[in-house]
Amino acid sequence: MIIDELEKRLRPVEKKLPPYPPKVITLASGEKMVVRQATRDDGPVLLETVRPLIDVERDFYDVVAARVYSELLGWYRYRVADEYCLVGTIDGVIASLVNGRTVNETTGMSYHTITIKRGLRCGAQMFAAKMEYHFEYLKQKEVLIVAESPIGYKRWMIEYQLEARPQVQHELGGVPTHVLTEPLYQAAKPRLVTGQRPVSPQLLATADEFIAPSEYPQIPGFKR
Numbered sequence: 016m017i018i019d020e021l022e023k024r025l026r027p028v029e030k031k032l033p034p035y036p037p038k039v040i041t042l043a044s045g046e047k048m049v050v051r052q053a054t055r056d057d058g059p060v061l062l063e064t065v066r067p068l069i070d071v072e073r074d075f076y077d078v079v080a081a082r083v084y085s086e087l088l089g090w091y092r093y094r095v096a097d098e099y100c101l102v103g104t105i106d107g108v109i110a111s112l113v114n115g116r117t118v119n120e121t122t123g124m125s126y127h128t129i130t131i132k133r134g135l136r137c138g139a140q141m142f143a144a145k146m147e148y149h150f151e152y153l154k155q156k157e158v159l160i161v162a163e164s165p166i167g168y169k170r171w172m173i174e175y176q177l178e179a180r181p182q183v184q185h186e187l188g189g190v191p192t193h194v195l196t197e198p199l200y201q202a203a204k205p206r207l208v209t210g211q212r213p214v215s216p217q218l219l220a221t222a223d224e225f226i227a228p229s230e231y232p233q234i235p236g237f238k239r
């Protein structure tokens with residue numbers, strides 16, 4: 016791709032982030048959720064997946080989906096530095112996704128978690144995978160986290176006993192910041208970070224091409 020001079024100046028300088036090795040999580044239903052890191056080529060299907068949820072007020076899907084959409088579009092079009100996205104799929108269909116970015120060597124910025132397939136704690140598993148990425152693979156010391164919904168607050172602030180640090184500004188607009196520190200991560204890890212590696216080639220192949228969901232429990236009668 017030829018990038019012209021002005022475009023080069025607009026793009027952030029990006030670090031090459033260490034890869035997140037794929038894993039498989041067996042859900043309460045017995046279904047296998049494959050978690051793998053998205054590449055920029057996956058951008059369009061991720062945007063297609065999130066877009067319908069922008070109109071869903073219930074459980075703050077609208078706020079979170081609109082923000083995730085903007086963050087993923089910014090990443091896809093090179094307008095945010097050092098962002099990553101991890102995706103959980105069941106038979107290739109996107110069940111839940113998480114994103115975030117690195118601020119510097121020691122600090123991570125958690126952006127969002129959004130679940131399409133509800134009732135199986137896919138989002139809780141994906142949030143744990145995101146924390147695993149920050150601590151085990153990016154080797155960071157802490158992650159800044161906010162909640163935009165009561166479910167999120169229960170899942171992250173209460174479940175992980177996050178440290179409140181309201182004096183620190185999170186990138187998501189002044190919502191009170193909480194922090195997962197390394198000791199808190201290590202305490203939560205045996206209980207909350209699950210999954211097996213390596214993923215068999217056959218199972219991993221199901222997640223080669225992400226598939227946008229054809230059903231959304233949040234949107235009765237949804238038709239694409």
Ligand SMILES: CC(C)(COP(=O)(O)OP(=O)(O)OC[C@H]1O[C@@H](n2cnc3c(N)ncnc32)[C@H](O)[C@@H]1OP(=O)(O)O)[C@@H](O)C(=O)NCCC(=O)NCCS
Pocket residue numbers: 074075076079111127128129130131132133134135136137138139140161162163164166167168170232
């Ligand atoms: C927060 C979120 C990622 C958690 O995902 P998850 O772990 O997969 O959990 P679910 O959404 O399936 O379920 C959460 C709760 O909703 C309820 N729930 C479950 N299935 C449901 C359904 N089909 N419809 C409505 N509510 C449902 C249950 O009370 C459940 O709580 P429990 O599992 O502790 O009993 C997800 O709820 C979500 O995407 N919410 C909207 C965006 C959001 O708030 N993101 C977090 C921002 S901080």
